[in-house]
Each structure stands twice: as C-alpha cells, then as structure tokens.
Amino acid sequence: MTFDKTVVVPLDLDQTFALITQPERLRRWQTVAARVDLRAGGEYRWTVTPGHHATGSFTEIEPGRRLAFTWGWEQNKDMAASDSVVTLTLEPVDGGTSVRLTHAGLAEQQEAGHAEGWNHYLDRLVAAATAGDAGADPWAAAPDPINELTAADTTLAVLQRVLRSVTPAGLETQTPCADYNAGQLLDHVAGSISGIGQALGVQVSDDATKAPEARIADLAQPVLEAFYRRGLEGTVDMGFAELPATMVASILNLEFLVHAWDFSKALGTDLTVADALTDYVEVLAQQTISEQVRAGGSFAPARQVAETAGSLERLVAFTGRAVHAGA
Template sequence: MIFDKTVLLPLGVDDAFALVTEPARLRRWQTVAARVDLKVGGEYRWTITPGHHASGTFTEVEPGKRVVFTWGWEQPGAPADNMSTVSVTFEPADGGTQVRLVHDGLPTLEAVAAHAEGWNHYLDRLLAEASTGDAGADEWAAAPQDLTELTAADATLAILQRVLRGVTPADLDQATPCSDFNVAQLLDHLAASVGNIGKALGATVKDDAGKSPEERIADLAQPTLEAFAHRGLEGPVDMGFAQLPATMVASILNLEFLVHAWDFSRALGRDLAVADELTDYVEVLAQQTISDQVRAGGSFAAPAPVGESASSLDRLVAFTGRAVSA
C-alpha cells in the first residue's frame, strides 16, 4: 500500500534536495534530531516527534535528483512488519522544484492513513520552510502525550534549538540571566555539559565551536539522546565524579535544555512559549534533582520569589534561582 504526494517548492533542485537530506535543514521542518550518512548503504536516524524515532538505510542516492531509503519505527511496540520504503524525487519545474514523495510497502490501510496524516503535516511544513524560511514551531513536538525523562528531553531540545537558531555573532557578548555567563560562555557551558553526558553514556561526541550555536548543540545532543534511548533509564550512569541514577542524568538534560532556552531567550529579548504540560513535568524533575546540597555547591541559587499567578515556565525558572521579573 502506498502514500504518494507531490509538492512544488519555490527553490532550485539543490536547495530542495538539501532540505530533505541535511540534518540542519531537516530540523527546520520535520525532525527534532537527525543523524544522516547520505550514501548507498549509509544509515539514518530521525527523531520525528519526542519519543518517536524512524531509522533505516539509504538504497539510492542521486544528489539533486532522487533519494530512496528504508523506513522503520524504533520504539517498543512497533509491529515487526513495519519496514517500508520511501522515495523522494526532484524535478525542475516552472516556479521551482517538484518534490514527489512515495511511501511504499505500508502493511495496512490503517498504516497508510497514519503515515498519510504524518506526511501531509510535514510536507505542509516543508512547503512553508521553502517558501518563507521559517516553518514555525512544530506543535506535534510541543507536548508529548506520554512524558518520560527521555521524551521530555526530546521536546525541550526542540525548544532550545529553535531559540538557538536566532543567535547571531552579534549576540555572543550579551549578558544572560546566568550572572557568570554571557551568551558565548553559556553556549560553552551547555556544550560541555551535554558532551560530558554523551561521553558517560558511551556516545561518540565532538564539540565544534566553529559551527552555528544551533548546529553545535544539536550535533552534541543527537548522539547523546540516541545513546540514552538505546540504554534506557535503568540503573546508574558513571559521570566520572559520581554514579548518578540514569533518571537524574536525563533530568539534568531537561534542565539544561529548557532552562537555558529561557536564558538565551532573555538574553535576546524574546519571549519563550512552552506548553504548560511540559514545564509542569520539568518542574517536578527539577524538584527531584536540585537539592539543598546541590544549591550549596553553587550550581543553583536559592529559589527566587514568584507570584501566585506566575506561569508554569516562570515557576520552573524561579525554582532554579532565576529572577523571573528581570
């Protein structure tokens, strides 16, 4: 059974091909995180929405013309026969490039309907990204239905990455709510924290400070979260300085992603929109993670005062010691 749809992108074929195959472009319209080895026999893994990971192998790659890859869902409960094939072809046309996506080998009508809903959603976002340069935040990634430390980490990463896309070289010297860090220093802190967690999980991570802020953090977070998804949340993680419960390490990632997204937003003078369900959940993780002993070590200040009518996000950042009225 097949899903087949064509859209006209107002781009040349090379730019259209890049939007469909390059991780930095995929994150703008389809994925939260993406790993791509774009060659025949190369593998990919995409976090489509928090907790939902598609992976497979490229079987055909013709730059600017065609790409074909196997498609399967990783998460527990996915049917054994869930492997199918996606082909995307690119044809020059008046006004841009015709992009035809064919998803073949879907096992049931229900699978066709489910994948059609997904592809229609993402092809609309692809067209928006190609037309305006900004597909906007993906509401499907905003508030996962089944929140765990790992699905929340995917969701908070999506928020952070969108904020970081707006950071320019001119912003790097701006002060942040973290009194010890300007934007550049906070990026270094965040990169070191995510990278250290990735290494503790056995992931291969490399920090490239020459990349854009969004690409730098995304390229550290993707292998870290992939390693965590494969490892699971049972038992301790050896962080070098201590053995910490895996749930606590995942909670730390949530705080790093979401609270620093707020820090960067404040530094840039922008508002940050986050679903209350997600901030409520991360606030619980913060309460379980930030003990008096942790505060005494200097990582967090005492909780800041916050009004009874404060938003869920304001309550979270106040608990980490930040002045929400600043």
C-alpha cells in the first residue's frame, strides 16, 4: 500500500526544504521534538505526538529537491524503521513549491492510520508555510496513554510554544517568581534540564546565545530521548540524592508546565492547556512537593483558590504562586 498526496506551499524550494528537514522548522507543524542527522545514512527521531516517536534513516538527500527516509515507530515492534519509506519530492510551481509525499511499503492495516496522519500534517505544513507557524497541534494536547514521560513530551510542547514569543526585551520582564526575571528563569529551566540529563548520562551542551525556544528544545530532546530508553523503573542518582525515576520525570513536568505559566504571565500571553494534562501534573506535584521540599525553599506554601478555580489555577496555586494579582 502507498499513500500519495501533493500540496502546494507559498515558499521557494530552499525554504520548503528547510521546513521539512530542520528541527526548529519541523516543530512549527509536525513534531514536538526532533533529532535530525541530515546525511545519507543519518538517523532521525521525531516526537510526532506525545509518546509516539518516529524513527528511521535518510536514504536520499537532494537539497531543495528530494528527501527519502525509512519510517517506523519506536514503540511499535510490528513496524520497524525499515519496513516503509517516505519520499518527499519538491518542484517549483507558480506561487511556490509543490510537495509530493509518498509513503510506500505500508501494510493494508497500516495505510488508513498513516493516511489520516499525513493528511493532518500536510495541512499543517501548508499552514506553517503560509503563516510561519501552524499553531498548537490538537493531537499533541493530551497524551493517551498518560504517564510521567508522555506527559513530559506534552508539557514540553506547551513550554516551547510560550517561549516562541519571548523577545530579547522580554527577557528583562519580571516573572511571578520573585527571584527571577524571564531571562533568569530561562537559565533556571535550562540548568534543571541539564542537571537531569547529566544524571541520566546525557552529554548536554547549553548554548545561552540561542533563541529561548531553541535553547530549551535542544536541551530537552536528548534528555527525554534518554529517559525513554531508560524507562521509569528504579532510581536516578541526582548527586544530592537517589530519587525514584518517576519523581525525576515528575520534576521535568513541573519545570515545563509551571514555568510555562510563569513565562505566559510575565509576557501577558494566553496559555491554554488541556485539563487532562493539568489534572495529571497536579497529582505529580502533590506526590513530589512535600513539606520538607517547601521548607528547603524550592516552593512557597500552597495558595488557596476558589472552588471554581480551573485545573491549571489549582496546579500553580499548589506550587505557591498567586493565581491572581494581589492574591
């Protein structure tokens, strides 16, 4: 079975090729996170939606013209990376570039699901090419099934979307965290991700000169990839203590989602998060933030909220933040 569809985007060949190959551009329409080694035989790993990771290797690369790669799902043993091949062919047309995508080698039972997926993402490719960003992907709003790692994929997506709007001037803006402006909070989040990565044995390199979204994305992708390889069993040596792996993953969720709220408040931007996600992260917070942790100064005392408070408001209030000005 082969899926075959062509769309036209309002970009030239080189711009279109960048949109389908560069991690920072892929995050605008197709992926939550992406690792790309763009050379013949080079491997890629894309977090397409939380908990669903496409993997394979590039077989053909003709910049601005053609890209082919094997396709499989990391968590699906029935569909290995070499079982099917995706080919994208670019041609100049009036008003832009035609992008023909074929996905060959699909079993009959795989074709319908992959057709639905490619139709969804090709629509988002056109939207990203037209507007610069396709917007939040509804398929990535809440993971199913949900656990500490699939939730971390999702909360990372939330944080990245907020960080895309951070300008150099915005880094000087005060956040709800009294000790941090936006730039200092960004350093804190980067340091937390780096520390967890080092505990997992990941060689991390933090480049503070990158744009905020790219900086956090480039740190978080290898850390979460390593966490998926490791799994949630046992403990992780954090240097200061041996912590359950589930707790370390919970810390990532809190870093991503709670600080996404901090950044959104500092910048005056809207933050929309699925209740299923915030409900789950609230449970993780309750399991992670003990009175002993609060006493150490990492979190202020929990705040009271109205019975009518939304899920996200309850979560941030539990972490000690004033949900409303003057609260």
